[in-house]
Amino acid sequence: MAIDELVRKEDLEICEVVQKGIESGAYTQGRFSLTENCVHHFQLRIQKDLASIFPKLPVDSPSI
Secondary structure: OOOHHHHHHHHHHHHHHHHHHHHHHOOOOOOOHHHHHHHHHHHHHHHHHOOOOOOOOOOOOOOO
16 A cells, blocks of 8 residues: 555656646647557547547637
8 A cells, every 4th residue: 555655646746747847838739759659549549439429529629
C-alpha cells in the first residue's frame, strides 16, 4: 500500500505540472512523434469506439 500511495502521489504531481504547462500557452497541439505509436494506436481505437456512440461534429464546429 505504501508503494501504491507513493506512485499515486508522484503521478498527481506530474499531472499537475503538465496541466500548468498546457495552460501556459506555450503548448500547441501537434503530431505524435515516431516513439508514440502505441499512444496513437490507443487513441485511434478510442475514437473508433466513440464514433459509434456520438454523432460527428459539423466541420465548422470548434473541437472540444
